[in-house]
Structures are given as C-alpha cells and as structure tokens.
Amino acid sequence: MKEQTFYPYIEEFLKSEAFSCFRTEKRVGTSFVGIADVIGVRDVGGDVRGDIEVIAVEVKMSPSNFGKILGQALGYSLFAHKCYLAVPFSNDEAFSIEQKELATRLGVGLLEIRKSHGVWHCREVLTSANHTPHGHQLETLLRRGLGLVRCGFCGIFVDYSNVSESWSEALKKDKVYLVWRKPDRKLLFSRRKKGDWRRLYICPECVKELWEELALEEK
Secondary structure (H helix, E strand, O other): OOHHHHHHHHHHHHHOOOOOOOEEEEEEEEOOOEEEEEEEEEEOOOOOOOOEEEEEEEEOOOOOOHHHHHHHHHHHHHOOOEEEEEEEOOOOOOOOHHHHHHHHHHOOEEEEEEEEOOEEEEEEEEOOOOOOOOHHHHHHHHHHHHOEEEEOOOOOEEEOOOEEOOHHHHHHOOOEEEEEEOOOOOOOOOOOOOOOOEEEEEOHHHHHHHHHHHHHHHO
C-alpha cells in the first residue's frame, strides 16, 4: 500500500467530531515550507471572532527514522497551528513510549491508522501542541491550497473562488472585493520582479456595510 491510500481516511477523521474541520485538502502547502499530505481547517472562533485553526498531517508507512519524519511534520508549523504524524499499524504494533516522549518534546501530535472489520480508522494517541504559524505562510496556504482569504475589515475567512476587482460587481453579485495596494517598502516574502503589491480582500458583507455607510454620509 502507498501513503496516498490513507489520505481519504485522514480527511474523514479531520471532518469527524474529533476535529470538526469544515474544509480539507490533500497535498497542499507553500513554496517556502513544502507540501503537507493532508490539511484540515476548522472554525475555532466564537460569536465575536472569526478565528480558524489549520491542522497539517504528514503520513508515513512506518515510524522508522522517527526523528527525521518527526522533524518533517514539525516543519509544517510554519503554516499550521497543529502538526501531526500519522502511521498505519497492525493490531500488535503501536508508537513506543520513547517515540511519544520525543513527539511531546517537539509538540507534534501522533495518529495511529488501524484496520477494523475491513475498514481503516484513525485514532489520536497524542495531541499536537499549539503552534504559531508565520502569518504570510498561513494565509498563502489558505488562499492557494484551500481557497480561503481573510477579510481585511472584519477578519473572517471567506471563499476565494468568488472574487472580483470591480467594486460594483462585488456589490451586485455578492463577491469578495480584491484591492491591490502598493506598499512603500520592499516585501520580504514576494517573488515579484518589478514592484511588490499587497492584496486586500473585503468580504461581501463588509462590501454592503461600507456601501451603506457611504450612502448615509452622502445624504
């Protein structure tokens, strides 16, 4: 069996009540960090915040070279809040105490994948620590890999597939409005050759709110 065989089971597990991810994707990442096997996004905000949490999972067929594969999973903390290493085991195998101790030291969670009654299931045996991802890497991953962007006004994440650079179109068709802004200094994480630009996204609800405020001011 190949690692790719287990990706759908990981996605199913991330969408279950164990994590309640509202969106998952296979083989996504950023050019600066690398590609994670499975990514999940869940809403951890309340009624006053629109916070999300990104969960990255690295799948390996065995726990050999444990320190190396553990480091690979930890590397995803540059764009993920929680990092996990997932390994398929037979009924008489499991992560050792030593492996759990090393994973705990680095803050990497562990998932065991097992077959029961002919079906593969995932089980969390060690919870990941909470990591603080790099802001640009996080939002690049969300936009390019999962189609989510943060509204520059209210801070919630919305679907990137419905975006427009026209204010009137965004207002009439409930689209995300994209504004390009020229900064007054060089951007470190940019691959543009001539001039760097920043993106500002405004969600459909904020577009409406801003339009209504503008209309009231004109009156």
